[in-house]
Amino acid sequence: MALLSLLSIFNMILLFFLRDPSLGAVLALVNFVLIIFFIADFLARLVKSPSKSEYFLRQYGWADFLSCLPFSQTNVFRLFRLIKVYRLLRDFGIRKIKDAVIKDRADTALFILLFVTILMLEFGSLGMLAIESQSSVSNITTAPDALWYMVVTLSTVGYGDQYPVTTQGRVLGAFVILTGVGIFGTLTGYLANFFLAPQKKKKSGDELSDIRSQLDAIKALSAQQQDAIATLEESLTKRET
Template identity: 45%
Template sequence: MIYIRRRKELDFGYEIFIAAVSILSVLNMVLSYIPGVDLDAINVVFIINAVLTLLFIYDFCFRLATAPSRPSYFFRNYGWADLLAVIPMFRIFRLFRIYKAYRVVHKYGIGYIVTYLSRNRAQSALYILVLMVILIIESGAFLVLQAEHASPSANIITAGDAIWWAYVSITTVGYGDRFPVTAAGRMVGILVLTTGVAVFATFAGLISSKLLAPPEKEDESQVKPLEQPPVEGDQAARYLMELKQLISEREKIETEITSRVEKLEQLLEKGQYQADEGD
């Protein structure tokens, strides 16, 4: 059976991470228009969306730089939608990223994706942890402002205060300059501390293990057989090129075997080859 190696620049973990970030961005857009929400809490959403926009800018540049065919990516694979999605007023185009993630799931199936993620646990865990840190900071800052805004003694007043408090809490630094004073705010603090400390500690441990671990040898078990779901466009062209290379290598091996067989026949004809009688 002929085997081929999958492209590793954009793995499934990364695609799912970008899809989840896109969903969060669209939800933030909806959240910002809900009436009755504290304005400082809405500013938290705007600040987080600014961070997400930086992620989308990086994602578009990365996809464009690594695409085998840039025109094909831009026009056929909704690269133009990725570019428009970078602009805050066109965030609705981030739905195309969700659609592309759906295409990946539909093409390869849940079973294959689960298997892939299990074989690439370190990379998948990194994406999940980054997403969880963003979610905890945003939700913690948003909820604590909602809980604290009516208290006259509150010291978490602005979006900057709330994000600072949430980040300091999950990193276990705990400066103590900002803290909730209401019962509801302290409940939010308990949730942030319980989930955030665990996630951030796991994140720090993962980074440390990656930095200290020896270089990984390529796992032959990750080589996938040719029997994969149908592919389209540039992906099919890449697979065809890889198959041609494998065929070329096979032809070289067959040529070398033929040459050695001919030399062996010549030696036998000249009587210069003596078989080992004991064999």
């Protein structure tokens, strides 16, 4: 969520400098999507927290809540999410966080995939709208048109109702298509790992159980052999005496 918070703050700066209302509409739509993620993150943290009051008061939960509100005046509270990231880096260290990321590579890949998708939706739409709006025969003329084109193209569906007519727009569209193929290829790998990983763990657990059973059998057999040896020694001792 720290990356999404950074993106949200960056969008605030862009909205301040952009004078084109169409480009501003793209940023407004993307910010609406980010707000949905922030609300989901706030609710998840609130539910998982052992102490709701401690999270809300001492861990800046109130700032998380205010940052979810769809008002420009409350966007500044998203800076508190960056403060949390700084504290996390300070308390745990970069090495431990890096080890955790490497250990949980599948979930890390999913988060990176989500972030790249949002970046492509935002900056791809901004670029496509800025390029295509210069043409008099363009059919991508509004923010919803640009976002719809990006969603359809990234998902590799390609309805064909919106398409670039300029050379620069087609080059950008080709890049978006290739990126969409990579995104869905990575997503397919993640889903395959998600569904197959429990079966692999179960199989590994069964193999470990078999090994433990064999070790127990060996230990039991060794004990019987020791008892037999002890019995033979006693009988030999009695005969000698």
